[in-house]
Each structure stands twice: as C-alpha cells, then as structure tokens.
Amino acid sequence: MNTATTVPAAHTGALAGVRIIEMGQLIAGPFCGKTLGDFGAEVIKIEAPGSGDPLRNWRLLQDGTSVWWQVQSRNKRSIALDLRSAEGQEIARKLIGEADVLIENFRPGTLEGWGLGWDDLRERNPGLVMLRISGYGQTGPYRDLPGFGVIGEAMGGLRHLTGEPGRVPVRVGVSIGDTLAALHGAIGVLTALYHRKVNGGQGQVIDVALHEAVFNVMESLIPEYSAFGAVRDAAGSALPGIAPSNAYACTDGYVLVAGNGDSIFRRLMDTIGRPDLASAPDLQSNAGRVARVQELDAAIGDWTRTRPMAEVLAVLGAAKVPAGKVYTAKDIHEDPHYRARDMILAQQTRDGHTVDVPGIVPKLSGTPGSIRSSAPRLGDDTDAVLREAGLTDTQIAVLREKGIVA
Incomplete structure (x- = not known):
C-alpha cells in the first residue's frame, strides 16, 4: 500500500513561499485551497469558533469527523476566528495583509460588510490576489441570490443533459459544479500570481461564478443553438452526435x-x-x-x-x-493502475487513524505535490498563527476569553 508522503511543512513544492488565507466553507473555495496546498502553498484556513467548516460533519464520520474532511483539508492550518467581531476582523486584515492570496466563497457583499472588501484589502496589500467564488458572480442582476453548486449545474446547462431521455434530470453523483469552480479559481490564482511577478507586483480580483464554471465546459452547446437552433437534450449513456x-x-x-x-x-x-x-x-x-x-x-x-x-x-x-x-469505489481501490500511479495514498489522521485518500493531480516531474500534513482539528493552529502575526500570549489569552478565537 502506498503511503502519503510526509515532508517538512515549509519550502517544498512548486508553490512554496506562497501564503494563502482561506475563508469560506464546504466545497468550492476549500477545494481550490486544497489543490494549491498540495503543491506547496501555505494555506491558513479561517473557521468560525465552535462550529468550524460544516464539511467536518458531512457524510460518513470517523470519531466524529468526516473522512471527506481528511481529503479537503490536508496541507492546511486551522485558525478559529470570529469574523463577525471587530477584533476578529482586524486580525483577519493583519493576516491578509501579509498573504499572497485570499480565497473566499461567501455571498457577494459579505466581506464588504465586515470591512474586508477588495478596496480595503488592496490598500493594505497592493499585491494581494483575491479569489471570489460565488453562485452568480460579483456583478449582474442575480449577484445577491443564494447559489450552491447544484444550482450552478442547472443554470450552466449541465443538469438538462444528465439522465435518460424523457426522465427527470439527475445529479452526476459528485459536487461537480463546486469542483469546476474551484479548478477555474486555481487557474485564475496561478495566472494572477504570474502576472504579479512579471508586471510590477500588482494584485487583482478573480471573479468565479459557479454557473459560469459549468457553462465553460459545455462544449458546442451554444454554437449549435446559435447556428441551427438545436437544443441538445439528455442522451443517457450515449455520446450525442458521435457514434458508436x-x-x-x-x-x-x-x-x-x-x-x-x-x-x-x-x-x-x-x-x-x-x-x-x-x-x-x-x-x-x-x-x-x-x-x-x-x-x-x-x-x-x-x-x-x-x-x-x-x-x-x-x-x-x-x-x-x-x-x-x-x-x-471498490474497483478503484483494488485497481493496480491506480496504485502504480500513487493515486491511492494511505494518510494518517490527527486522531490516529489511517484512511486511504485520492492522490495528487496533476503529476509534475520536477516539483511533484505532496501531503505535508493531515487535516487539522478546529483551531489546531490558532496560537501559532497569531504568534506569527505578532500577538503575544497575553493578547491571545484575552481574545480566547472573549470567544473571538478558539
């Protein structure tokens, strides 16, 4: 059985030296953070004290923690910080002021309400790259509507094509809308970091809408309608227009x-x-x-x-x-090709369990990704991150007493 590579937390991977602050929860934003973290970025995840990211409790749990969490949050540090408090917001500004990237997937306007909007943040950190993932984007008539991945799949045109002809459209089985948005976000982050490097150090905002990420992979859907008035419909397991x-x-x-x-x-x-x-x-x-x-x-x-x-x-x-x-899942777990390419890795959890997790994609020959640390418990790194930000133990103790950190 292949075992997840454990290497020192710093100075490894193609993105070593890149510091990311991850806000938001569940899938889209955190999957982007996970993807960048696999290749060496330092990812500091801010979670709400007490509850943390709801993904910790999704699907099947082992000793009270989702095994999905073990995949989604590897190579991350967790700080429990109340962003609804003025003191918590100021700490967030300090952390973001020293970061290269901010990832957030709140509803548009949420960060602005906390004084953490783009105009405020770039004044303190002109080189900041800010990834914003939301249901409908930061502009447009739908921007304020709540949007989840399943809605993005529907609006993006995918859900109409899934299932058997004449039957109810079905979900593809995974949170594909969120994942596509996360991957588009990762591309945007890497592109913006490269631009910052070669064009004077200026950061920028990356605006990813869930439905647009889905729509971007819909192949000839719109050209076919534009040219012929053809509306592609569900085709079951067949590949429409390509045979056999x-x-x-x-x-x-x-x-x-x-x-x-x-x-x-x-x-x-x-x-x-x-x-x-x-x-x-x-x-x-x-x-x-x-x-x-x-x-x-x-x-x-x-x-x-x-x-x-x-x-x-x-x-x-x-x-x-x-x-x-x-x-x-059983076929994948037992397949020798998956094993030969290190796509099934045994990862140690912080509760002492061993769980098999997906390996790292893509595979780089010179600077391959690695699992440097297992998924954190809520607030595991609060004190360490705050000390690195310049707070004293006394200040941290006061914040903890107030419930601002945990």
Whole structure:
C-alpha cells in the first residue's frame, strides 16, 4: 500500500513561499485551497469558533469527523476566528495583509460588510490576489441570490443533459459544479500570481461564478443553438452526435465502448463479427454512423450481451478498441493502475487513524505535490498563527476569553 508522503511543512513544492488565507466553507473555495496546498502553498484556513467548516460533519464520520474532511483539508492550518467581531476582523486584515492570496466563497457583499472588501484589502496589500467564488458572480442582476453548486449545474446547462431521455434530470453523483469552480479559481490564482511577478507586483480580483464554471465546459452547446437552433437534450449513456459510443450490457454488468474513430470503428466491427458494417461505404465517417447509430448500438449490444465483462474488455483491448467497465469505489481501490500511479495514498489522521485518500493531480516531474500534513482539528493552529502575526500570549489569552478565537 502506498503511503502519503510526509515532508517538512515549509519550502517544498512548486508553490512554496506562497501564503494563502482561506475563508469560506464546504466545497468550492476549500477545494481550490486544497489543490494549491498540495503543491506547496501555505494555506491558513479561517473557521468560525465552535462550529468550524460544516464539511467536518458531512457524510460518513470517523470519531466524529468526516473522512471527506481528511481529503479537503490536508496541507492546511486551522485558525478559529470570529469574523463577525471587530477584533476578529482586524486580525483577519493583519493576516491578509501579509498573504499572497485570499480565497473566499461567501455571498457577494459579505466581506464588504465586515470591512474586508477588495478596496480595503488592496490598500493594505497592493499585491494581494483575491479569489471570489460565488453562485452568480460579483456583478449582474442575480449577484445577491443564494447559489450552491447544484444550482450552478442547472443554470450552466449541465443538469438538462444528465439522465435518460424523457426522465427527470439527475445529479452526476459528485459536487461537480463546486469542483469546476474551484479548478477555474486555481487557474485564475496561478495566472494572477504570474502576472504579479512579471508586471510590477500588482494584485487583482478573480471573479468565479459557479454557473459560469459549468457553462465553460459545455462544449458546442451554444454554437449549435446559435447556428441551427438545436437544443441538445439528455442522451443517457450515449455520446450525442458521435457514434458508436455507449454503455453496453454484459452478463455481469456494463462496459463503455468508444468505437467512434474511423479506423477504430472498423476494428470494432471486425472484432464483433460484423465485417459487413466495417466495410459499409456510408459508415466510413462519423456522419454516416450517426445516421445508423441505433443499428450499430444493437450490433454491439448483441455481441456484449452474451459475454462477461472480463472477456469483452480483453477482446476489445487486444483489438485496440477503447473500452472500460464502470468502476465502483471498490474497483478503484483494488485497481493496480491506480496504485502504480500513487493515486491511492494511505494518510494518517490527527486522531490516529489511517484512511486511504485520492492522490495528487496533476503529476509534475520536477516539483511533484505532496501531503505535508493531515487535516487539522478546529483551531489546531490558532496560537501559532497569531504568534506569527505578532500577538503575544497575553493578547491571545484575552481574545480566547472573549470567544473571538478558539
């Protein structure tokens, strides 16, 4: 079993020396912080005293803490700070004043109400890069509406395409809207840091809306409507307009087969015993195959239906036809390819458990990411972070007595 790399907390990774203050909670902002932290950035997460990030209590818990938390908050330090208090806001200003990046995913206007808006922060720290993730962005008629990832998926056009034709649109199974926003945010942060480096040290705001992050990956959805008035609809497991590519039943489950390349299609048809389709003149290009997609799907399904998945995958693999089974968590956990590429790592929690977690993506040859520290308990690093900010033990004790820090 591969074990998560444990290395000193400072001066490792491509982003070593970059200090990030992470505000906000749950998924979008924290996933961005986690992504940057994996590559060496120092991430200081500000949480509310007493409750902390709600993700600590989401889904399955181990000794009262979500195992999801162990992934989302590795390589971070936790400071419990009451941002609704004037003293807490002043401490936040001090921390942000010494940071390179601020990540926040509150509803627009929240930070301004605390005196922590962009105009206030850049006056103290002109080089600050501020990532703001919200449901609808910082401008526009919807900016003040509450927005979660699922709403972003719906508005971005994704939810209309998920599921079987004519049935209720379904969730894709993970918080894809939040994650897409986080990844767009990470791209924005890295771009802004590079610009700051080569253009005089000035920071800027990165405005990421959940629905826009989803919309950005919707391929030809709008051009098709603009050019032809075509509204793409749900297509189940098929790949609309590209054939053959679908899920096909075997005796013990489903396999996905992507036979939509011209030469791949011919190899696929020969492999399943349909040379007539392999050589048909009208099937030598995608347009002709799309016109006969139901016939092609039926031919492939007739061949897979009488065979187990292992046989189907072995035969198609030998013919160099892309195919794969639909993996469960158990399949991923036991797969040797995942293990060989360090995509399943054993991580030690601060409560003394060992839990397997996803590895680090992408893989850099010279400065690979690493897990330098496990996810913190609430306020684990409050005293240390405040001391680094110049507060004395007496001042910290007074703040704790007031409930401003914990």
